[in-house]
Amino acid sequence: MALLLGSCSQDQPATSSTAPTSPAAEPAPTTAVPAPAPPSVAQSSADVVKATGHDTLRTHSGLVIAVQPADKAIWQQTRPAALPLWPDSVEASPLAQTGGRVQRAGLDLALKATNGRTVVLRNDTTDSENAVQYSYWGQLPGAHQWVVSVGLWEGHSVVLIDQRTGQRTDIWGRPVASPDGRYILASNADLAAAFDPNGLQLLQVGAKGPKLVWQRELINWGPTEARWRPDGSIIVQQEFGPTEAGADLPARYVTLQLPAAIR
Template sequence: MQPAEKPRPNVPVVALPAPKPPRIYRLEHLDTLVQLPGRVLRIYPAARPVYERLPAPAWVVAKPASAEEEDSFLDFTAEERRQLAKASVRVQRTGRTLHLRPTAAREVRLLNNPAEDENNVAYEYLTALPDIRQWLLSVHLYEGGYYLLVDQRTGRRTQLMALPVIAPDGRHFVCGNSDVLARFEPSGLQLWSLDDAAPRLLWERQTEWGCTQPRWLDNKTILFEQDFFDKGDVDTRVVRLQVVP
């Protein structure tokens, strides 16, 4: 005969909280970049000490960290005067006009327009890039802006989303931008080729995360600060990405 079943004690059942995945799994959407249909580039965490030892171009400056720094950052006229003093006679400013004189083309004239509306534009000369035979300019708009390369031979203009960072072998450069908070400008990454007579855009991707100050680890791989939203605020981590096959 079966033994009689004894009554079970009246023990309350406590609902367990839902399992919370480790933080690394909440960031998995930051680990890939779709370059082309069918091709995905992997993004890997990298060590900050390694990143900080890599050389950064002199023309790439950190974004302002305070309102006071931003005010001085926006007053670019004084810095442009210092750069023009070091430039060749082929680069000059007369009033609101910036004059660039290529070796094999007509003079390029860029006129500032200080309008108080969306027509506002100001061209700031930053520096010469002799290794790739380009002049580098910053173009300030009513809201946001972009960067411009002007060929020192042909005068051809190339618009960039961010400052160029040239690979050690001089065959490519990348532009990485981050504006994940204000979103006045696109966040993302561009890869350019320098094998042709003029810079050629190989690919460009706008992303939900930002790419700040990319630096070349070798001729194919960059390290950069990846800005992203986490816990209601912008966070940053150092990552590695192979941009050249």
């Protein structure tokens, strides 16, 4: 170790020769490299009252969804989902469209999957926090899902039952399927009561059923309805709480552009 340290020492000359040495070359002039300029417009969260053209929604899974403002004309040109905005209080008509695979028997709602499995959802009519009411809402044929509205003691939720496997998937709110049936977007607005999550969920539909890809709860606006566009983007109708002066803000619209990795 001592020999190694001695050979590396900068305090002693490398040789004892007295021969003259060449003068050290002057360092070549260097050109200063300017620091990269910051972007002209910074990315900002789209959880704001007024959207801009450079907003994003960032999820806990690391995905970044581009969000841009849209106008009402684009909203009106986009076809709404086949599923009603709210479930019908009378189940007879939507049940009749299932070919007998979904039936009501008293408190029980029975859904029979293609693989032979029957899923039974039973209402709890007790006057307690356990009370629950399952109401058949409709179906998303392209995504192979039956949709059931769930009324809770406080608030509500939605259940998807896969028509092929009987897999149950609990989601926040109204689901809409992408044109190719590969994805489902669930949206729910609850700014006032705050009983339920206020935000968006994206699910990917696989062979066994839907699987959650990302979700994002929102603070400053609520998604009252979402519609898929033919290009795979999504347009969302936004709901806002009253201003400090008590005035209600009108609905606005934004488009969500999903990351290329999941399109």
